[in-house]
Amino acid sequence: MTTTSTGPAAVNPALAGQTNDPSFANIWQELQWRGLVQVSTDETALEELLSGDPITYYCGFDPTAASLHLGNLVQILVLRRLQLAGHRPLGLVGGSTGLIGDPRQSAERVLNDRDTVTEWVGYLRGQIERFLSFEGDNAARMVNNLDWTGQLSALDFLRDIGKHFRVGTMVKKETVAKRLNSEEGISYTEFSYQVLQGMDFLNLHRDYGCVLQTGGSDQWGNLTSGTDLIRKVEGVSAHAIGTPLITNSDGTKFGKSEGNAIWLDAQMCSAFTFYQFWLNTADADVIDRLKVFTFLHREQIEALAVKVAAEPFRREAQKTLAWEVTSLVHGEEATRKVIDASAALFGQGDLASVDEGTLAAATAELPTAVPGLGAGGPVGIVELLVATGLSSSNSEARRTVQDGGASVNNVKVSDAEAAFGTGQALHGRYLLVRRGKKHLAMVDLSA
Structure with a gap:
């Protein structure tokens, strides 16, 4: 099965207006200003690398659900920012690693069956493709790690890859260490995940010349498993960037609404719910969110910061954030419908003009009557x-x-x-x- 792609099914119109901020000397400095670098390999070498000729880099996404969520969106936008700087992105969807799942700090994942994982690979791939450009000299490519692991025997895996990993180093990885010290422990399956991710980086380095992997800082152990493997096997340096895990200023977990994840799929999280999530961002968080989730430039964001301080009641920064991110994910037309529906609900627009899907989503959290109320007529x-x-x-x-x-x-x-x-x-x-x-x-x- 070959799943490398050089073109998406649909192009996101928002790509046309995206640019990096020219007020920064290079993309590395912009990433730092936006708060997107918590941990990395050698900073000086990375800044030089990203300021030079185009490189190939990647980020991986495991199909552990039928949709990506806001945490994944952080990584997708990092991929896009680097592409806008002239570099070549690889979007990896883990058809093999998705069968295992990376270790969580709390407990073992429930393994999904192969057909489900295959189906989800397609969903995630389609979502990622909408945020990248597949045209030009630095066109994006989509890859699936099942292509190089599907036919790999256990003996070859242990001989060619496993021999380069030291158990003493593996057990020191943060998530693994926490699980080892828990009552549940960790299975050999999840313990081996970092070896598989390291192998991904090695294969992409060999096939595409990939020299950089990005991901969340909670994945740092998995990210460095790849840089270490490339150094041992190929004798060259590779790099990794870990973005911070985003939390709200009050300490609560970001990306949740009423206990549910904010998904990128409109069937799992409506455009109305998505928009309202961003609109309800706290004043203390909104500027950081604008830096991470929008392509607004520093001058624009700093101007909004002044308005948050001087006129917080106008919530202009929140409205801008909600418009920018919802338009990026769901499109401008859907976002306008959401705004019109919000106004109409409170008597400031034509309620009859709101389409049925948007109306249902906008009123989903309202109190309802018992079923069958209108069965007997008016x-x-x-x-x-x-x-x-x-x-x-x-x-x-x-x-x-x-x-x-x-x-x-x-x-x-x-x-x-x-x-x-x-x-x-x-x-x-x-x-x-x-x-x-x-x-x-x-x-x-x-x-």
């Missing part, structure tokens, strides 16, 4: 308010209507006997019920 406003929990009783609901505090689909209801059915529903099924300005609920008459 439903009265009083029943709607009570069934959705917006009013605690019929009498309270009637007072809400009489006081002018009730609306359906952004139209005020003044008659307590008014009833609503599919004829008045958005897309023939949805009723957005409101009490006051801020209390909303969604009724799906088809449920």
Whole structure:
């Protein structure tokens, strides 16, 4: 099976407007300013390397889920920034390492079956391709490490690769050491992961002249397994850059919303939820997020930092961040729909113009009524308010209507006997019920 690719299925229009910041002397200095270098091999050598002739570099992504998430997006954007500096990216999707999974600090991963991993390889590959350019002298390539491990025998693996690794060094790797000292320990399968990743770097070095690997700092042990292997086998130096693990200023884990990961796939995390996640960024975090996740230049980001300090209530930096990242991942059209839907929910736009998918995503977290509410025909406003929990009783609901505090689909209801059915529903099924300005609920008459 050969999966090397020189062209994506679809081109992301956002690529056309992306540039690195010309105010920096070189890409290494820009990466440092953006806070994207926590640990690396020799800094002086790396700056010289990245300031010279084009090099080939790579980052690997394991298919441990059907989509990439925001932590992966950090790495993808590093790939893109280096490509904009003239270097040649290799995007590796781990068809073999995905069958094992890199060791977590907490416990063993649940192994997925081969068909699932193969399917996920395709999903991840398509996502990565959207962020890289496959044209020009430094066109990106996609590779799959199953190509060089799938037919490799255990004996050849142990003789040709395993003999270069020392167990004493392997057990000192941070994640491995933590797992060894835990009650669960670590399996030989996960213990061997760093050998496989080292072999990836060696193969890419031989096949493509790859001399740099990027990844998260929590992967540093795996990154250096490759640089060490290349030094021992080939007698030359290779490099690695580890980006910091991003956390919020309050110490909570970044990239989670209501306990769920923020995925790049719209089916797993809607564009509306994605946009709202960025819009809710804390003032203390927003400038750092702009540095990491957008291609805005230093002058633009510093101007937004001044506005955060002087007029935080305007949340201009958050709006800019939400627009930039959502447009990058989901496209400008989807982002405009999300913004229009947000405005329409609060009576500042045409609710009827919001498409069904965006409306469903935008109201997914709202209170709902019990299924079957509209099965018997039109439903009265009083029943709607009570069934959705917006009013605690019929009498309270009637007072809400009489006081002018009730609306359906952004139209005020003044008659307590008014009833609503599919004829008045958005897309023939949805009723957005409101009490006051801020209390909303969604009724799906088809449920």
